[in-house]
Each structure stands twice: as structure tokens, then as C-alpha cells.
Amino acid sequence: MTATRARAYRQAVPRLWWLRRRSYLLFMLRELSCVFVAWAVLFLLLLLKAVGNGHVDYQRFLDWAAKPWVIAVNVLALAFLVFHSVTWFNLAPKAMVVRVPKQMLALAPKAIVRRLPEGRVPGWLIVAQNYVAWVFVAAIVAGLVMRSGS
């Protein structure tokens, strides 16, 4: 008798399962945003490589970046990057629970403590903090770049 081992039955999943529902497709697009994260890193490194090589290469990079297909890729990349940022920031409160330390809670006014069930920082506040951080970082980067050589 041949020895066989029972294996759990696994239903076959169609290869293109993520085209079947809008929510699945949105999930897939969200996951695919990582491709544009990699593209953005590559694009940034090409810029920095050109900057390291001198002003001739820097101008060459600017000319390359102005080609219609590169602009098209970057517009698409920007859309996906913003999609990544928004979905990532909105998910944050689901991924982590932030609690106010007990000592601080004891000092806070009752009206505020009542609004923090079990000392939990409400989700909307965590999301709001993320957006504030986003604006802050983007403003600093844009300010530094624009001020650097105008």
C-alpha cells in the first residue's frame, strides 16, 4: 500500500481574480503603487547622479526629464504616489493603537478624558497628524529646493 498524506483542499483561484470586483481592483492598484515608489527612487538617483557629474549632466537630465514620455510617466507616478500616501495615512489608525500615558490622562480635564475611550487617541487625530506631517515635509523639501538656486 502506498502511503498517502491528506492535504487540505484549496480551491483554485482564477489568475485574474482582482479584475472581478471594483474593490479588488482598487486593492491591486494600491499594491501596484509600490512600482512607482521604486520609479521615484530611481528618478531621484538619476537626478543626483547627474548633479554629482557636473552642470553639463545636470542640464542633460533636465532635457531628458522634459521628454513627453518621461513627463507622462511622472504624471502617472505622481497619481500613484498620492494614492499611496492617502491610503497609507488613512490606514494608520487601523494598524496602530496609540494610548495616552496614564499619568498624562490623570492630569487632563474630565471633558477630554471622556472623549478618549480607554485612553485611546481617536483615529481621525492620527490621520490628521499624518496629513500635517505630509504638508510639513513637502513644504520643507520644496522650500529647500526652490531656494537653493533660484
Add this chain to the structure above:
Amino acid sequence: MRRRARPIEPFLWLLFSAGGVLAALFLPVVVLLFGVVYPLGGIGPPTYPGLHALAAHALTRVVIFIVCVLSLIHWAHRFRFTVLHGLQIGRLGRLVSVFCYGGALVGSLAALVVLVRI
């Protein structure tokens, strides 16, 4: 036989999350400026000496290096599962992992070389 859970997985998820945060905060503004605004000619790009001075600053280089490395790990980890689940090719898991994490490693080394040479 059931394989034991590899202890490196939680660490990868941690790096994936950190990369997700940094990519979300830093990368849109970079692509917006150098990929869309400057090429379309709305405002002129920074002149070479100024941008070179900014890029050559030690703090700039350290921040960019961390953003690049963690963003690449974020890509590697997410792309690995997107490919495995999206194309239903679980049996190629090892190959996909080598491509993803190997790619992130190569990209990180490239970032190191580029940043050191500025």
C-alpha cells in the same frame, strides 16, 4: 512537514512600514517638482551651483539615503506579495523573493555610490 515561521518576516514588515511612511511623506513632492513642474516649465529649475550645494550637504545625503533604502525595501516587500498573489505563482516564491530583495539591495548600493560621489 510544516515549515517553521522564519523569524526575519516580522523585521521585514517593520522595514516595509517604515518605508511606506517615508515614501508617502517624501516622494510625491520630489516627483511633483522634478518630474512635472520643472519639465512643464511653470517655474525654472534650480541653478546648478545651488542644487549641488543642497545635495552635497551631509544631512541631505543621510536623509536621502534613508528614504531611498527604506522605500526600496517597501517596494520589494509589497511587490513580492503583489506578484505572488496577483499572478497566482506561489510556487515561484523563492525566485520572486530573490528578485525583489536583491533588487532593493542593488538599488541601495547604487544610492550609496551616487550619494558618496556628489
